[in-house]
Amino acid sequence: MNKNILLETKNLTKSFHRRTVVEDIDIKVYKGDIYGFLGRNGQGKTTIIRMLTGLVYPDKGTVTFSGYDLKDDFKNAINQVGAMVESPSFYGYLSGYNNLKLIANLIPGLEKGHIMEVLSIVGLENRAKDKVSTYSLGMKQRLGIANALLGNPQLIILDEPTNGLDPQGMMEIEELILYLAREKNITFFISSHLLHHMQNICNRIGIIHGGKLVTEDRIENLCGNGSGESLEDFYFRLTREV
Numbered sequence: 001m002n003k004n005i006l007l008e009t010k011n012l013t014k015s016f017h018r019r020t021v022v023e024d025i026d027i028k029v030y031k032g033d034i035y036g037f038l039g040r041n042g043q044g045k046t047t048i049i050r051m052l053t054g055l056v057y058p059d060k061g062t063v064t065f066s067g068y069d070l071k072d073d074f075k076n077a078i079n080q081v082g083a084m085v086e087s088p089s090f091y092g093y094l095s096g097y098n099n100l101k102l103i104a105n106l107i108p109g110l111e112k113g114h115i116m117e118v119l120s121i122v123g124l125e126n127r128a129k130d131k132v133s134t135y136s137l138g139m140k141q142r143l144g145i146a147n148a149l150l151g152n153p154q155l156i157i158l159d160e161p162t163n164g165l166d167p168q169g170m171m172e173i174e175e176l177i178l179y180l181a182r183e184k185n186i187t188f189f190i191s192s193h194l195l196h197h198m199q200n201i202c203n204r205i206g207i208i209h210g211g212k213l214v215t216e217d218r219i220e221n222l223c224g225n226g227s228g229e230s231l232e233d234f235y236f237r238l239t240r241e242v
């Protein structure tokens with residue numbers, strides 16, 4: 001087992017109503033990566049993320065986190081990961097703190113002080129006691145990231161974390177991801193169709209198109225090489241060819 005691989009999928013395949021929507025997906029996420037998982041709408045990103053987080057069973061293939069198989073060793077596997085999948089839903093009539101407390105109660109051995117710690121990491125310490133219904137969308141996303149941090153994961157999976165945010169909100173989420181990666185050594189797997197944002201923060205990229213992983217590599221190997229090609233241009237060139 002390679003200890004540097006935090007997430008690995010092999011031959012991950014899923015069909016709905018006999019239509020194969022993702023096929024033979026082999027992903028590798030290494031410790032320290034900010035991995036951008038890119039693809040247009042409807043290409044299969046959410047289906048894959050749902051398989052990674054145990055929300056959907058694959059028809060074929062495996063998912064392992066730090067070598068633990070998600071199917072055979074669910075508890076150890078899922079303990080390695082925090083996730084924010086789709087828009088995080090919280091109780092609007094409860095405070096951010098109390099929403100996290102509800103979730104923290106399900107995590108054995110978690111110290112109560114840790115809730116304030118994660119809220120302060122995402123910059124919500126001054127709004128912790130306010131009802132979530134008063135939060136902006138960006139604050140709700142940051143609360144979603146605080147939630148993902150609760151179990152002290154090595155890897156965080158984020159599904160479209162900047163969707164619907166204004167430029168300021170997007171920048172705050174990007175800065176938070178970079179801070180967590182650099183200062184807290186957290187590895188990220190982030191799905192998005194916002195290519196220029198991904199170019200700002202990611203070191204490795206996987207592109208899904210037509211349900212297949214059409215490329216996976218370091219960003220500089222894909223669109224660097226001194227050509228000045230942007231990730232956006234590379235993406236359109238590649239998906240035109242396949």
Ligand SMILES: Nc1ncnc2c1ncn2[C@@H]1O[C@H](COP(=O)(O)OP(=O)(O)OP(=O)(O)O)[C@@H](O)[C@H]1O
Nearest residue numbers: 016017021039040041042043044045046047048193
């Ligand atoms: N439960 C389901 N039943 C039937 N078809 C589904 C189901 N979930 C997803 N699909 C289909 O699988 C394909 C991939 O969908 P998926 O949501 O994974 O794509 P996506 O890349 O995440 O797109 P988006 O960015 O729009 O969420 C689509 O054609 C979708 O209609």
